[in-house]
Amino acid sequence: MRTQILIIGSGPSGLLLGQLLGTIGIETVILERASREHVLGRVRAGVLEQGTVELLEEAGAAARLRAEGLPHSGISLAFDGRLHRIDIEALTSGRHVTVYGQTEVTHDLMDKRDAAGLTTIYKAANVTLHDFDGKAPFATYDKDGVTHRIDCDFIAGCDGYHGVSRKSVPDRALKTFERHYPFGWLGVLAEVPPADHELVYANHERGFALCSMRSTHRSRYYVQCPEGDRVEAWSDDRFWDELRRRLPEQTAASVVTGPSFEKSIAPLRSFVAEPMRFGRLFLVGDAAHIVPPTGAKGLNLAASDVRYLFAGLRDFYRDKSMAGIDAYSGKALARVWKAVRFSWWMTTMLHRFPDTGDFGQRIQEAELDYLVHSRAASTALAENYVGLPY
Ligand code: FAS
Ligand code: PHB
Numbered sequence: 001m002r003t004q005i006l007i008i009g010s011g012p013s014g015l016l017l018g019q020l021l022g023t024i025g026i027e028t029v030i031l032e033r034a035s036r037e038h039v040l041g042r043v044r045a046g047v048l049e050q051g052t053v054e055l056l057e058e059a060g061a062a063a064r065l066r067a068e069g070l071p072h073s074g075i076s077l078a079f080d081g082r083l084h085r086i087d088i089e090a091l092t093s094g095r096h097v098t099v100y101g102q103t104e105v106t107h108d109l110m111d112k113r114d115a116a117g118l119t120t121i122y123k124a125a126n127v128t129l130h131d132f133d134g135k136a137p138f139a140t141y142d143k144d145g146v147t148h149r150i151d152c153d154f155i156a157g158c159d160g161y162h163g164v165s166r167k168s169v170p171d172r173a174l175k176t177f178e179r180h181y182p183f184g185w186l187g188v189l190a191e192v193p194p195a196d197h198e199l200v201y202a203n204h205e206r207g208f209a210l211c212s213m214r215s216t217h218r219s220r221y222y223v224q225c226p227e228g229d230r231v232e233a234w235s236d237d238r239f240w241d242e243l244r245r246r247l248p249e250q251t252a253a254s255v256v257t258g259p260s261f262e263k264s265i266a267p268l269r270s271f272v273a274e275p276m277r278f279g280r281l282f283l284v285g286d287a288a289h290i291v292p293p294t295g296a297k298g299l300n301l302a303a304s305d306v307r308y309l310f311a312g313l314r315d316f317y318r319d320k321s322m323a324g325i326d327a328y329s330g331k332a333l334a335r336v337w338k339a340v341r342f343s344w345w346m347t348t349m350l351h352r353f354p355d356t357g358d359f360g361q362r363i364q365e366a367e368l369d370y371l372v373h374s375r376a377a378s379t380a381l382a383e384n385y386v387g388l389p390y
Contacts, residue, residue, distance in 0.1 A: 138150060
């Protein structure tokens with residue numbers, strides 16, 4: 001088989017890139033290790049930057065998002081027993097975020113890909129990348145006991161942190177940067193109305209908590225939990241009790257409890273691999289970088305990588321220009337590092353670390369107090385949260 005762009009991974013990065021390229025007639029094939037059902041069963045991000053929404057519209061995959069997504073013009077920070085609202089829309093001259101689950105984004109993009117008759121090969125095992133430092137890259141993979149080969153012009157490694165793409169690059173050609181956080185996020189989904197009409201990020205001496213949502217009747221909550229903690233140790237009752245203890249009284253009283261239908265623990269890390277291009281292999285999204293979800297940046301960074309790579313590939317095929325492709329890694333990393341910083345800052349300010357102690361708690365509360373009472377500081381948070389310019 002031959003195609004123009006071989007995409008490894010059928011997550012948001014791979015699907016969005018494939019959809020955008022499809023709108024201008026550039027052929028793609030997606031190789032995905034898991035089943036379609038497994039990919040759709042993942043519960044991850046929930047907040048889309050305005051630029052991500054616009055990119056999904058450009059890809060023709062935003063109809064349901066426009067109908068069901070929840071535009072949010074602010075968030076609240078909870079500390080010192082109170083809620084403090086950050087008026088994002090006012091501070092960014094009208095920009096906002098949209099609450100719409102990553103699962104739905106993935107579903108919408110998969111449906112568009114199927115409708116366009118574009119090829120995704122699920123359950124592709126032992127994907128191996130070859131000759132991407134030359135002009136004729138290809139991949140091999142196993143399916144139904146047969147080894148297959150796909151020749152292409154370029155390979156887009158959209159296969160996430162644990163994927164094969166970054167691991168295919170020789171160590172000497174890659175520099176990685178990492179920050180490990182000594183805690184995780186325990187998240188639940190429940191068919192209950194959210195506690196507040198907007199997101200609430202809570203700093204508390206017992207640990208961080210986040211009140212989010214997927215719709216007006218489906219809530220997504222998180223509490224910081226110890227590293228190595230296990231989901232089995234958290235009954236629903238224990239979760240609801242701990243969540244409410246970390247929220248201001250008024251917010252805690254608004255929490256509607258109910259049976260969780262999804263419960264999982266995500267580890268937190270900051271990670272960046274440089275550069276994001278090796279000959280005719282590009283690293284995209286989580287394959288190149290990971291951020292703690294505190295800044296709601298993971299999915300949105302994947303979208304901005306896709307935007308840069310799509311433009312570069314479009315110029316290559318339309319204008320025979322390598323300029324966009326050559327500029328991809330530098331452009332993407334400039335925006336990645338600003339989001340990595342913002343996510344690190346939000347995480348450091350809102351979470352309880354082993355060495356935080358009483359002094360550290362007061363410093364966090366002082367920073368939050370300054371933040372919510374300074375227009376300059378609130379504006380800085382707001383413009384990072386809605387997404388910096390591309
Ligand atoms: P993905 O990891 O989504 O997709 C990669 C795809 O490649 C997967 O389908 C995988 O099966 C496939 N793959 C892997 N190896 C392969 C191989 N060898 N061959 C073929 N296919 C292969 N972000 C937020 O903004 N907010 C959040 O709350 C949030 N929560 C998260 C919770 C968890 C547990 C995780 C892991 C991430 C979370 N993220 C969150 C970040 C997340 O949303 C990512 O940024 C987003 O999924 C990135 O999309 P992709 O780059 O497409 O990578
Ligand atoms: C979510 O709804 O899953 C979510 C929202 C905001 C974040 C992280 C996760 O910062």
